[in-house]
Amino acid sequence: MKFNKGKYRVLHLGRNNPKHQYRLGVDLLASSSAEKDLGVLVGNKLSMSQKCALVAKKANGILGCIKKSVASRSREVILPICSALVRQGDGTSGVLCPGLGSPV
Incomplete structure (x- = not known):
């Protein structure tokens, strides 16, 4: 089964995160400042x-x-x-x- 690379995002957490770029195969994964999972919005600052x-x-x-x-x-x-x-x-x-x- 192949991964749908468009569905994956990188969420960088923490203040001093170097924010590396990640790959899935040869494609770079997009970064995001916030993502919704199970109805809860999680941001990179982990604030509510x-x-x-x-x-x-x-x-x-x-x-x-x-x-x-x-x-x-x-x-x-x-x-x-x-x-x-x-x-x-x-x-x-x-x-x-x-x-x-x-x-x-």
């Missing part, structure tokens, strides 16, 4: 800021859709809708779910 920014953007989009589609702004109407979209973890924080039952 990129992931947090993506989750916040998605959450704000969902809240905007709720705001546009619901005529009433009363607590009795908004609270059940938002509660259906938030999955409670250990009781201290919630995770906004874009679809019912599918955590971010």
Whole structure:
């Protein structure tokens, strides 16, 4: 079986990484500053800021859709809708779910 060389990327981790170029056969592999694996964005700095920014953007989009589609702004109407979209973890924080039952 042959490798699809276009699917492979090199992720250089660490501050003092010399960033060598790697080959697969005779072809050079492309470098990347961040890659997504199993739904988690991993960057070369290993910080969570990129992931947090993506989750916040998605959450704000969902809240905007709720705001546009619901005529009433009363607590009795908004609270059940938002509660259906938030999955409670250990009781201290919630995770906004874009679809019912599918955590971010």
